[in-house]
Amino acid sequence: xxxxxxxxxxxxxxxTAAIYAAxxxxxxxxxxxxxxxxxxxxxxxEVENFPGFPDGIMGPDLMMKMQAxxxxxxxxxxxxxxxxxxxxxxxxxIHLGDGSxxxxxxxxxxxxxxxxxxxxxxxxxxSGYGVSWxxxxxxxxxxxxxxxxxxxxxxxxEEATFLTRFADKVFLVHRRDEFRASAAMQDRxxxxxxxxxxxxxxxxxxxxxxKVTGIGLTxxxxxxxxxxxxxxxxxxxxxxxxxxxxxxxxxxxxLGTIAVEGRSSRxxxxxxxxxxxxxxxxxxxxxxxxxxxxxxxxxxxxxxxxLPADLxxxxxxxxx
Amino acid sequence: MSSARDVTDASFxxxxxxxxxxxxxxxxxxxxxxxxxxxxxxxxxxxxxxxKLSIVKLNVDDNPQTAEKYGITSIPAMYxxxxxxxxxxxxxxxxxxxxxxxxxxFLA
Numbered sequence: 001x002x003x004x005x006x007x008x009x010x011x012x013x014x015x016t017a018a019i020y021a022a023x024x025x026x027x028x029x030x031x032x033x034x035x036x037x038x039x040x041x042x043x044x045x046e047v048e049n050f051p052g053f054p055d056g057i058m059g060p061d062l063m064m065k066m067q068a069x070x071x072x073x074x075x076x077x078x079x080x081x082x083x084x085x086x087x088x089x090x091x092x093x094i095h096l097g098d099g100s101x102x103x104x105x106x107x108x109x110x111x112x113x114x115x116x117x118x119x120x121x122x123x124x125x126x127s128g129y130g131v132s133w134x135x136x137x138x139x140x141x142x143x144x145x146x147x148x149x150x151x152x153x154x155x156x157x158e159e160a161t162f163l164t165r166f167a168d169k170v171f172l173v174h175r176r177d178e179f180r181a182s183a184a185m186q187d188r189x190x191x192x193x194x195x196x197x198x199x200x201x202x203x204x205x206x207x208x209x210x211k212v213t214g215i216g217l218t219x220x221x222x223x224x225x226x227x228x229x230x231x232x233x234x235x236x237x238x239x240x241x242x243x244x245x246x247x248x249x250x251x252x253x254x255l256g257t258i259a260v261e262g263r264s265s266r267x268x269x270x271x272x273x274x275x276x277x278x279x280x281x282x283x284x285x286x287x288x289x290x291x292x293x294x295x296x297x298x299x300x301x302x303x304x305x306x307l308p309a310d311l312x313x314x315x316x317x318x319x320x
Numbered sequence: 321m322s323s324a325r326d327v328t329d330a331s332f333x334x335x336x337x338x339x340x341x342x343x344x345x346x347x348x349x350x351x352x353x354x355x356x357x358x359x360x361x362x363x364x365x366x367x368x369x370x371x372k373l374s375i376v377k378l379n380v381d382d383n384p385q386t387a388e389k390y391g392i393t394s395i396p397a398m399y400x401x402x403x404x405x406x407x408x409x410x411x412x413x414x415x416x417x418x419x420x421x422x423x424x425x426f427l428a
Contacts, residue, residue: 035357035413042353060353081415097415128394128411137352140381141393211391232393 002103003029004315005300006094007075008082008245009110011039012286013276015066015075016293017108017300022073024301027316029104030070030077034097037079038063039112040239040277041286043134045162050286062286087249087272090311105307105315106271106300109246109258110293113239113277113284118150122206123235130212131233135159138232142167147232148215150203152176156236157185163234164194171228172197175220201226206233241278250274255281265296273299322346322359324366327376329383335376337404342426346377347387347397354413355396361416362398365423373400373426400426 005021007014010032021028032038041047041059048056057065071077084095087107094102115133117123123131132138135149139162147167149160152174160172172189177199179186189195198217204225205216214229241257243250251259251268258274260266265273275296276289304312324346327335336343346362348355359377366375380387380395390399390406400408400423410422420427 034361034415035354037357038353097417128397129391130393132394137354138394140349140351141387141395211393 002091002105002315003027004104004304004312005029005106005108006031006092006102006104007108007110008085008094009033009039009108009112009276009278010037010067010077011041011063011110011112011276012066012290013110013112013278013293013296014039014108015063015070016290017110017275017297018070018075018293019066019073020294020297021108021300022070022075024297025074026297026301026304028070028075029102030075031082031094031096031102032077032079034079034081037077038067043136044158045136047286066290082245085245085249087246087269090271090307092271105311106273106303108265108293108296108300109250109267109272109274109278110276110289110296111242111245111278112289113241115235116238116240118203118206118235118237120203120206122208126206126208126212129210130208130231131206131235133235135162135234135236138234139163139166142232144168145232146171146228146230147234148173148203148228148230149234149236150174151236151238152179152181153236153238154181154185155238157181157189159234159236160195161185161188161192163232164192167232168194170195171230173201173203173215173217173228174199175202176200198228203233239277239284241281243278253281257281263295265292265299271300271303273303322348322375322377323363324359324375324377327378327383329385332378332383332386336401339374339401341374342372342400342402342407343374343376344398344400344423344426346375347380347390347392347395347399348377349380349395352395358396358413358419361419364416365419365427369427372428373423 044059081097086093146169148171201217273296275292398410
């Protein structure tokens with residue numbers, strides 16, 4: 001079956017694109033991911049800066065509402081993963097994990113970004129055994145323990161604050177001497193008696209055989225070394241765009257995000273549009289992702305309007 | 321949540337350690353999003369391999385002793401037990417093909 005539009009990704013960008021595409025009668029299919037549907041907001045607690053929610057809203061609840069809104073207007077959601085993409089030509093092919101191949105006239109690529117790793121030797125080995133990228137997921141296992149959060153942005157400070165619900169002590173380790181997090185988050189962190197900020201420190205080692213027993217820090221000022229006795233290390237140093245599926249097909253910017261024309265979502269391949277964190281190296285907010293999802297849906301709608309009638313007829317034909 | 325049978329701190333010895341065939345314990349909690357995401361996949365794997373591998377689940381909030389005994393620090397954690405010993409650890413929600421690859425030796 002040839003679809004008019006397939007949306008890859010189910011974060012704010014993907015679902016907002018789905019809402020707009022569905023309301024334009026484009027019958028979008030959203031490939032939501034088998035285990036990571038809902039995107040990064042599924043792993044956060046209170047979202048206080050998404051406009052329209054003066055009392056805040058839990059991340060998973062916000063994503064459930066976005067999904068419900070998309071489905072209300074006719075978007076179809078499939079909980080599978082994309083294994084391969086063939087984007088050239090009029091008919092794009094999307095290979096799914098269950099072995100099926102979906103064909104579409106237009107594709108919106110909104111796969112978001114994934115957590116950056118420190119790149120240390122024992123990081124992967126101890127992942128899940130004390131090394132974590134998700135405080136809300138794993139924080140509960142560190143009741144009354146000492147943990148470290150690595151990073152200096154909103155995510156790092158939010159994770160540190162969240163972890164104080166469980167841990168006795170949270171070291172907030174940052175390689176510079178000031179945070180880039182919002183003033184509100186910084187105030188909260190500085191006021192918390194359980195949080196101790198360690199400035200100008202980089203993580204050089206993660207210690208532990210079966211699980212984390214500590215981390216080794218190196219000062220960025222004088223290269224002195226210290227060891228922190230912690231049993232949990234939460235890495236919150238940013239994220240990188242998920243572009244592996246389109247390497248060799250879509251152009252990337254110098255920062256590794258998908259290149260789009262000006263403020264549109266148009267990539268170098270006609271009929272392929274990109275939205276959300278995978279396009280944005282700078283702002284990466286739920287609301288900016290949602291906004292870019294709208295842009296992609298409107299760009300895709302415009303593109304479909306200009307396609308030859310026979311192609312559209314094939315995609316909108318009612319099955320016999 | 322998953323349709324797998326619940327095991328508890330009290331029933332662990334009999335239900336898991338004394339199981340006569342390989343048995344996987346899915347450590348989960350109500351607040352764990354990725355646990356919810358992986359549970360239908362585990363149900364499918366259990367259904368397709370009923371004769372080779374049993375899958376049961378243990379709520380870590382209700383059963384902290386077992387969770388602590390096996391050093392659980394991240395969920396979902398799927399531990400395969402054989403003859404009372406942990407023989408395989410899988411941490412984190414993964415798509416079905418990836419989980420099947422991790423469990424290949426038990427599904428053969």
